[in-house]
Amino acid sequence: MIIEDLMPRTGESSVKDKLLAGLRSDPKTIPSVFFYDHRGSELFEQITQLEEYYPPMIEIPLLASTARKLEQDLKNCDIVELGSGDCSKISVFLDEVPEDVRATMTYYPVDVCKEAIEKSACNLHEKYPEIKIHGITADFLEHMEKIPGNRKRFFCFFGSTIGNLSDARSMEFMENLGEVMNVNDRLILGMDMVKDISVIEKAYNDDQGVTAEFNRNILNVTNDHLGTDINPADFEHVAFFNREYSRIEMHLRAKRDLEITIPELDEHIIIEKGEMIHTENSHKYSVDDIVKLADAGGLDVEEIFTDEKKWFSLVEMV
Numbered sequence: 602m603i604i605e606d607l608m609p610r611t612g613e614s615s616v617k618d619k620l621l622a623g624l625r626s627d628p629k630t631i632p633s634v635f636f637y638d639h640r641g642s643e644l645f646e647q648i649t650q651l652e653e654y655y656p657p658m659i660e661i662p663l664l665a666s667t668a669r670k671l672e673q674d675l676k677n678c679d680i681v682e683l684g685s686g687d688c689s690k691i692s693v694f695l696d697e698v699p700e701d702v703r704a705t706m707t708y709y710p711v712d713v714c715k716e717a718i719e720k721s722a723c724n725l726h727e728k729y730p731e732i733k734i735h736g737i738t739a740d741f742l743e744h745m746e747k748i749p750g751n752r753k754r755f756f757c758f759f760g761s762t763i764g765n766l767s768d769a770r771s772m773e774f775m776e777n778l779g780e781v782m783n784v785n786d787r788l789i790l791g792m793d794m795v796k797d798i799s800v801i802e803k804a805y806n807d808d809q810g811v812t813a814e815f816n817r818n819i820l821n822v823t824n825d826h827l828g829t830d831i832n833p834a835d836f837e838h839v840a841f842f843n844r845e846y847s848r849i850e851m852h853l854r855a856k857r858d859l860e861i862t863i864p865e866l867d868e869h870i871i872i873e874k875g876e877m878i879h880t881e882n883s884h885k886y887s888v889d890d891i892v893k894l895a896d897a898g899g900l901d902v903e904e905i906f907t908d909e910k911k912w913f914s915l916v917e918m919v
């Protein structure tokens with residue numbers, strides 16, 4: 602097992618700069634990467650168990666059935682999973698692959714979080730000792746070209762995480778990926794599809810308020826980095842479907858006028874009652890959108906694996 606660190610050391614100052622830039626802009630934003638501190642990851646895990654939050658319920662069986670269909674193509678290939686997290690998705694996939702096929706494969710989990718890579722690579726090694734593992738800590742949005750592989754590669758990007766990128770960024774992502782992909786390589790992209798808007802909105806406004814707590818927790822993360830004392834209870838969770846952009850938007854709406862002091866900078870940020878901080882976009886796709894993304898990367902849509910209701914797709918591009 603190899604673990605390779607390709608992350609440039611950006612340090613705490615660039616993290617602060619990113620948060621400050623968002624809070625100084627109009628409208629205010631906090632980038633969604635900041636959701637995932639320890640508590641945030643725990644809350645997201647809870648979200649995935651919610652009855653209202655349908656994506657994992659559909660994607661997981663779809664991963665299993667798709668693996669069975671691709672079995673013949675998986676021999677002697679490298680699997681590169683972008684944003685591998687805890688490797689639970691690829692486990693579902695690998696479970697369906699016969700052991701003798703797994704023995705010919707190498708798995709490259711790629712994630713920004715070093716701890717996630719180390720821990721999950723070990724778990725995976727225990728579960729499937731026959732598969733070779735080469736973990737990489739990298740921000741694949743910036744360092745795609747550094748991902749090794751001289752055999753046939755399957756790039757996997759599950760969970761509809763691509764939907765968190767802006768339109769411009771997702772096109773750019775596809776362009777970069779298209780450039781690094783060789784003729785024999787393929788991409789499997791998890792995409793949450795457009796559906797009845799009430800179903801989508803419910804998934805981000807659960808009855809137990811877990812998503813609301815997840816959303817507000819980004820303010821705790823902000824406090825940790827900036828030394829501010831924003832009170833999450835001063836904000837209301839807002840999540841709605843924006844039809845024009847075909848995306849769920851999550852915001853935090855101030856319940857009263859607030860003044861946030863940045864201790865190190867002697868700077869005050871004013872937030873007015875009713876003002877919203879934009880924390881996340883989660884794009885929902887149509888087949889047209891899928892084709893557009895493929896085009897951006899110079900790729901062809903080979904197959905769309907989807908469920909009966911067409912709520913979620915694993916899209917194979919070549």
Ligand code: AVJ
Nearest residue numbers: 648760761762765805812883
């Ligand atoms: C992990 C980015 C796919 O957009 O649905 C869940 C994150 N945000 N509930 C999504 C999320 C609110 C999730 N992704």
